[in-house]
Each structure stands twice: as structure tokens, then as C-alpha cells.
Amino acid sequence: MRKETEQGRPDGKDSWPEERLRMFQFRKIKRVLDHAYRELPFYRRRFDAAHLHPDSVKSFHDFARLPTFTKREVLDEMKKKGTFKIGMETYNSADQAVLCMTSGTLGTSFLYLPKRWRSLRGDSLARAYWWGGLRTGMRMLMAAPAWHSLAVQESRVIERLGAACVVPWGTFLPRFAENFLTTLVDTRPDFVSMFLPMLYALLAECRRRKMEARLAFDSVQYLLIVGAPMTPASRVKLKEQLGVRDIFEGLGNPEGLTAMECSSHRGHHIFSDCCYVEIVDPKTGALLPAGKRGNVVITSLIPHGTLYLRYDSEDLGEILPHACECGRTWPLMEVYDRRANTVEVAGKEIVPYDVRLCLDDFPELIGVPFAVVRGEKSAPYLRLLIQRVPTGDPYELGTQLRALIRQRLQIDAREEWSEELPERWKGVAVIEEKDWGTPRV
Amino acid sequence: MRSFKQFLRISAGSPLYRKKFGGLATEIADFKDFSARIPLTTLEELVAEKISSGDPYASRLCGNGAPLVTFQLEYDTETRLYLALSRQDLKKYAEALRRCWSLVGLRKGDAVAIFDYGTSPVSYLASSAFTPHLSQGAADALGCLPICNDGVANMSQRVVEILKFIRPKALFIRSDCLEPFSIESERQLGSLSAYTGALVVTENEGCLTKVERDAYEKRLGLPVYRLLRIDAGMFLAMECPECRLFHSWKELYYIESVTRAGDDVDEGGQKSLAVTNWFARTCPAVRYLSQVKGSVHSAGCRRGRADIRITA
Numbered sequence: 001m002r003k004e005t006e007q008g009r010p011d012g013k014d015s016w017p018e019e020r021l022r023m024f025q026f027r028k029i030k031r032v033l034d035h036a037y038r039e040l041p042f043y044r045r046r047f048d049a050a051h052l053h054p055d056s057v058k059s060f061h062d063f064a065r066l067p068t069f070t071k072r073e074v075l076d077e078m079k080k081k082g083t084f085k086i087g088m089e090t091y092n093s094a095d096q097a098v099l100c101m102t103s104g105t106l107g108t109s110f111l112y113l114p115k116r117w118r119s120l121r122g123d124s125l126a127r128a129y130w131w132g133g134l135r136t137g138m139r140m141l142m143a144a145p146a147w148h149s150l151a152v153q154e155s156r157v158i159e160r161l162g163a164a165c166v167v168p169w170g171t172f173l174p175r176f177a178e179n180f181l182t183t184l185v186d187t188r189p190d191f192v193s194m195f196l197p198m199l200y201a202l203l204a205e206c207r208r209r210k211m212e213a214r215l216a217f218d219s220v221q222y223l224l225i226v227g228a229p230m231t232p233a234s235r236v237k238l239k240e241q242l243g244v245r246d247i248f249e250g251l252g253n254p255e256g257l258t259a260m261e262c263s264s265h266r267g268h269h270i271f272s273d274c275c276y277v278e279i280v281d282p283k284t285g286a287l288l289p290a291g292k293r294g295n296v297v298i299t300s301l302i303p304h305g306t307l308y309l310r311y312d313s314e315d316l317g318e319i320l321p322h323a324c325e326c327g328r329t330w331p332l333m334e335v336y337d338r339r340a341n342t343v344e345v346a347g348k349e350i351v352p353y354d355v356r357l358c359l360d361d362f363p364e365l366i367g368v369p370f371a372v373v374r375g376e377k378s379a380p381y382l383r384l385l386i387q388r389v390p391t392g393d394p395y396e397l398g399t400q401l402r403a404l405i406r407q408r409l410q411i412d413a414r415e416e417w418s419e420e421l422p423e424r425w426k427g428v429a430v431i432e433e434k435d436w437g438t439p440r441v
Numbered sequence: 442m443r444s445f446k447q448f449l450r451i452s453a454g455s456p457l458y459r460k461k462f463g464g465l466a467t468e469i470a471d472f473k474d475f476s477a478r479i480p481l482t483t484l485e486e487l488v489a490e491k492i493s494s495g496d497p498y499a500s501r502l503c504g505n506g507a508p509l510v511t512f513q514l515e516y517d518t519e520t521r522l523y524l525a526l527s528r529q530d531l532k533k534y535a536e537a538l539r540r541c542w543s544l545v546g547l548r549k550g551d552a553v554a555i556f557d558y559g560t561s562p563v564s565y566l567a568s569s570a571f572t573p574h575l576s577q578g579a580a581d582a583l584g585c586l587p588i589c590n591d592g593v594a595n596m597s598q599r600v601v602e603i604l605k606f607i608r609p610k611a612l613f614i615r616s617d618c619l620e621p622f623s624i625e626s627e628r629q630l631g632s633l634s635a636y637t638g639a640l641v642v643t644e645n646e647g648c649l650t651k652v653e654r655d656a657y658e659k660r661l662g663l664p665v666y667r668l669l670r671i672d673a674g675m676f677l678a679m680e681c682p683e684c685r686l687f688h689s690w691k692e693l694y695y696i697e698s699v700t701r702a703g704d705d706v707d708e709g710g711q712k713s714l715a716v717t718n719w720f721a722r723t724c725p726a727v728r729y730l731s732q733v734k735g736s737v738h739s740a741g742c743r744r745g746r747a748d749i750r751i752t753a
Contacts, residue, residue, distance in 0.1 A: 146571045163573075164509050165510055167565075
């Protein structure tokens with residue numbers, strides 16, 4: 001009799017012995033290198049300029065000789081050619097395909113995503129949703145930002161896992177929080193996939209309606225959060241507020257990265273079946289070992305559509321040095337912020353996430369909006385702007401916070417309390433000093 | 442002729458329609474009988490039904506299983522309404538969009554840009570990649586390459602980027618984004634016709650007037666067509682480049698032009714379109730009275746000789 005398997009249950013790749021996994025990844029890297037050299041002029045030029053032929057790549061170390069590139073170079077190439085087709089993609093007009101976009105302060109770039117890409121990346125992502133508790137027959141609330149590759153992958157995940165879906169009208173903007181909350185209450189999904197800032201907008205909408213968040217999320221068993229890092233303390237608080245079984249955080253970008261927490265919540269497992277991640281020193285380009293922060297460099301292992309090979313995402317992250325207690329061997333990583341959001345204080349590089357971790361040590365400050373004020377030069381102390389909390393003595397809190405920052409980050413800090421952060425700075429973790437007026441303290 | 446009996450029997454599987462015409466399901470013999478005896482359903486009625494029953498689908502849901510795909514509808518009503526769709530519903534609904542695309546000349550290899558929310562049928566029916574359980578979107582069927590941008594007016598800049606680097610054959614755009622986009626394109630692109638072949642303006646239960654359409658055509662220097670959506674009825678109709686009337690398809694819909702009271706008497710020409718959807722099996726739409734004023738014309742356009750034609 002045929003053995004019954006639950007629909008979408010992932011295979012055992014995530015628990016392969018490390019050596020087997022490395023060999024598997026290296027084979028995939030060789031495959032995309034060959035593909036890129038043969039089919040993609042953008043990379044052929046880069047290989048030739050680096051005097052590198054795919055055949056000469058015999059190890060991960062050899063692979064690291066291929067120069068990295070950034071989004072700026074992609075945008076410059078598009079501008080030069082006047083089209084999204086810049087030789088990074090295997091374009092075939094006979095393919096069923098869609099174009100998606102990447103957003104950002106630099107500008108918009110485009111990804112050509114054929115059906116085969118969606119199948120491979122979406123099936124890989126299905127593992128993340130499985131870990132997060134999505135099962136056949138469940139109903140998932142999702143947004144439909146069709147411009148973003150996550151929407152393309154999520155639609156595949158739902159099919160793969162045999163789930164149903166419900167989609168609120170609008171998009172991930174706070175002004176649609178009312179629609180999202182109403183959908184949640186009306187249709188009672190089991191699983192919610194959400195952008196973290198939108199979740200906070202939903203909580204604000206609950207407060208506006210004088211509705212307990214627990215009641216709104218009554219049917220929800222699991223939440224999968226993307227888009228911004230969540231600290232351990234904020235997870236605990238959110239779980240308690242919402243009454244859900246667990247909250248998982250996913251990391252990713254359209255260029256190739258997928259990483260996801262398991263129920264141990266010890267970091268994000270890199271999805272080694274579809275991406276290879278390196279951490280490099282932004283100044284020298286040298287590979288950094290686990291436990292060291294640097295720029296996250298991504299290689300997609302999917303040789304279809306637009307391909308990103310050794311793409312410097314300009315995110316600040318690290319491969320975590322510890323193994324996960326869940327037993328899975330896919331490496332753990334953390335992404336802290338965009339490198340552009342780094343602030344230099346007394347010779348140390350600080351990102352808002354470091355500050356958030358300190359703030360979240362104080363129950364009154366969990367989830368409270370704050371910003372780091374950055375000057376043009378390295379500052380002798382960290383300058384913080386924090387939204388005043390309704391309870392607690394800010395003077396006493398400030399003293400304790402400064403002490404904690406000194407102890408944990410080895411820098412001095414000064415905080416200012418504002419009644420409310422100006423609307424334009426909500427969700428913006430770094431404010432340039434030149435843009436900063438007199439705060440309402 | 443379609444079997445009214447079978448269609449009405451299926452529709453009467455939903456609590457709402459059972460209440461409205463359950464007893465008539467076996468008696469209706471033809472279109473005339475259908476229009477005379479089956480009552481209209483209004484948006485207000487759906488809202489009231491949702492409030493009284495607590496059912497998000499306003500008691501329109503047929504069958505016992507949980508719906509596969511549910512979309513919250515774009516109506517600014519007292520309470521939000523939802524539409525449930527099965528694989529088959531999605532397939533046929535996407536076929537309606539494919540016909541709209543074909544009518545404006547979209548063909549294999551064309552890129553198509555959409556400036557609308559991913560939750561609009563204009564977006565979610567475009568590709569199987571955008572919607573779970575949709576086997577074939579309009580782009581898949583025609584071999585086109587779609588790209589969407591959220592329908593937020595201040596994201597017009599990103600649409601300009603799309604036009605610069607993708608050069609779509611047509612840009613589908615929400616009517617409330619049309620003016621902001623026009624300003625942005627005039628500022629950055631100059632001649633819009635160098636970047637796209639046509640604009641298609643869409644709106645749920647409304648459309649640009651002909652005067653507005655003509656003014657935009659003159660101002661932007663390219664054809665501006667209108668796509669009519671009636672989302673509660675899963676209805677799409679496309680303005681024909683040839684006869685400039687909306688085309689729809691009798692295999693998919695039955696369209697009537699009626700007064701709000703439901704009889705066929707013209708009250709100063711202010712008749713509204715009522716839609717019966719032949720393919721929707723999960724949330725049927727039977728004589729759904731829209732807010733669109735319009736009338737039904739005889740067939741006969743050479744771009745679709747058998748197509749239903751509508752003025753709105």
C-alpha cells in the first residue's frame with residue numbers, strides 16, 4: 001500500500017549532514033556559474049574582467065574571487081541600455097512569466113520571473129510556511145502586492161500546501177489597516193502572513209476601535225512576519241497580546257535570499273536549496289567567518305529568469321556561529337539593517353536593531369517608536385529620540401537605558417523624549433541631524 | 442439557449458437566492474420569464490444580508506466546503522463584502538479579462554503594465570503567478586508579460602520607471618491614479634505615446650465619461666480606453682477601439698438595462714446595468730443591479746460580431 005504523506009511536507013534536505021549540504025550547494029553553484037557564463041552577457045563580462053572561467057572554480061574559495069556588485073550597478077546598466085533586459089536574465093518570450101520590482105531609495109530594478117522560477121523558489125518557500133504551521137485546509141490571510149516577488153512565491157506556497165487564502169482589499173499601507181482588521185474578524189483565518197509595520201498598524205486600529213487584539217486574532221494560530229526585524233522581547237509581547245501559538249520571522253529579498261526561523265527562534269535558517277549566502281567585509285571584500293558582521297552577499301541557485309550571482313545586498317548581517325537546537329543543518333543568519341542605516345559612534349558601528357534590543361529590555365519601552373539621530377561625522381555618543389511612554393518616569397528610564405547601552409554596546413548615549421515622533425519619521429530608524437528640528441520634549 | 446433551470450437550481454443553493462427565488466428555480470423557461478420573475482439583487486441588500494446573517498459572503502455562498510480563494514471587495518459600504526472563488530470561477534473570470542485584453546489588441550510577446558492594487562481583478566486575473574489556484578491568467582493565455590504596481594497615486598513615479606524600461610503595449614490604470622500619473626508623465630516623459638500604446642482606465646462600478654476620456658486622449662496624445670468592472674458580479678467589459686462601446690460576452694454574462702425599481706420602464710434614460718454571471722458557482726450573481734448607468738445595444742461590431750455591446 002502506498003504510504004500516505006501530508007500534502008506539502010518538506011523533504012529531509014534541511015537535516016542533511018553539513019558535508020553533504022556543502023557538496024550539494026557547490027554543485028548548484030557550478031550549475032549557475034556555467035549558465036551565467038554561457039547565457040548571460042552581464043556575467044560573462046564580469047568573469048572575463050576577473051580572468052575567471054567557471055571551469056576554474058573548484059571550491060567556495062575560488063567562487064569568492066568573482067567580484068560582487070550592488071544595486072547601483074544594476075540601475076546604471078539599465079539606464080545605459082534603456083531597458084530592463086541587461087543580460088542578467090534568460091528572457092524567452094515563449095515563457096509564462098511576470099515582471100516584479102525591487103523598491104528602495106536608489107530606484108526600481110526589475111526581475112523577470114518565469115514559471116519555472118516560481119515553482120522552484122515557491123516550493124522552497126513552502127518549507128518556511130510549513131515550519132510556521134501552515135497546513136492543508138487551513139485558511140491564510142495574505143496581502144497581494146503583485147509588484148513584489150513574495151506575492152508570486154506565496155501564491156505557489158498556498159497551492160503547494162493545499163491551503164485556502166483570503167485577501168483584504170488594498171496593500172501594506174497603514175491606511176488599509178481597517179480593511180485588514182475587518183477581514184481578520186470576518187473571515188477568521190488560521191494563519192496570517194504579514195509585514196511587521198502593518199501588524200503594528202493593525203494593533204493601532206484595534207486600539208482605535210477599542211477592540212482587544214486577542215479577540216481580533218482569535219482564530220489565528222500562527223503568524224509569519226517579514227519586512228523588519230523583531231526582537232525576542234517584542235515577539236514575547238506580541239504573542240501575549242495576540243494570543244497566537246507562535247510568531248515566526250522570515251527574511252528575504254527578491255534577488256535570492258530566503259531565510260526563516262524554526263520554532264527554536266535562534267536565528268534564521270538560510271534556505272540552502274535556493275540560495276548561498278556569504279558575509280563580506282565591506283571595505284576589503286574579504287569573506288568573514290561566522291560570528292562577524294558584514295555585508296550580506298547573495299547568490300541565487302535558481303538558473304531561471306533574472307539571476308543574481310554574488311550580489312552585495314548592502315544589508316548588514318552575520319552567519320551565526322551556533323548550531324540550532326532543532327537539529328536542522330541549514331546555517332543560521334541574522335540581518336540587522338541596511339548598511340546605509342549604520343551610525344558610527346565612538347569608532348563603533350551601531351545599527352538601530354542594537355538599540356532596539358536595549359530598549360526592549362525595559363517592558364515599558366517594548367515596541368515604542370524611536371529613532372537614532374545621525375550627524376555627518378562619527379559622534380562621541382549615541383543620540384536617541386524616543387517617543388514618551390504613558391507610564392514610568394522618563395528620567396529614571398533614561399538613566400537605566402544609558403547604563404545598559406554603555407554596558408552592552410560600550411558607547412555613551414543621550415536620549416530625548418518626544419510626545420510623538422513626527423508622522424514622517426514613523427518607522428524610519430535613522431534621522432539625519434540636518435533634517436532634525438527642535439524636538440517637542 | 443442556456444438552461445435556466447440548471448443555473449437557477451445551482452444559484453438557489455445559496456441561502457440568499459433560495460430565499461429570493463428558490464421556489465421559481467424550476468419554472469423559468471426563457472430570458473423574458475427570467476427578467477420578469479427573478480428579483481434583482483442590490484448592493485444595499487448584500488450589505489444588509491451580511492449584517493443580519495454575520496456571513497462575510499452575504500449568504501451568497503453555495504456548497505458546503507470552505508471557499509478556496511476569498512477577496513474582500515472594493516466597495517465603500519457600511520460593512521465590507523467578500524467574494525469567494527473556486528478554481529473554475531477564477532478560470533472563467535480570467536477568460537473575461539483575456540477577452541478584454543484581446544479586444545484592445547494585446548498579443549503574444551506584449552508587455553502589459555497594471556497600475557492597480559493586487560486585489561483588483563484587473564491585477565489578480567492577469568497571471569497565474571499572482572493568484573493561488575488560478576490555472577491561467579489573461580497574460581498566460583495570450584503570451585503577454587505583465588507587471589503590476591500598487592494602485593497608490595503617489596507611486597506614479599514608479600509607473601514612469603516601468604514605462605521607461607519596459608515599454609508596455611498598454612497601461613491599465615485605476616481611474617483615481619489617472620490624473621496624478623498624467624502630471625508625472627508630462628513632467629518626466631513628455632510624449633507618453635513614445636512609451637506605451639494605450640491607456641486603459643478601470644474603475645469598479647463606474648467609468649470615465651466620454652468627455653473625460655476624450656480630454657485625456659487629447660492631452661496625453663494616445664488612445665484612452667475604459668474597462669468596466671462590476672466586482673460583485675465578477676463582471677468585466679472592455680471599450681472597443683473600433684465602435685467605442687463596451688463589449689461583453691454572452692457565454693459569460695447576461696446583461697440587462699433596468700430601472701432601480703426593477704421594471705423595464707425608462708425613467709429619463711437613467712437605467713442601470715444588471716448582471717447575471719453564468720460562470721460563478723461559488724458566489725453566484727443573479728440579476729445583480731449595479732450602480733452603472735447604461736444600456737444594451739445590438740451586436741454587430743466587426744471586432745466581435747456576436748459580442749454584447751453596452752453604453753455606460
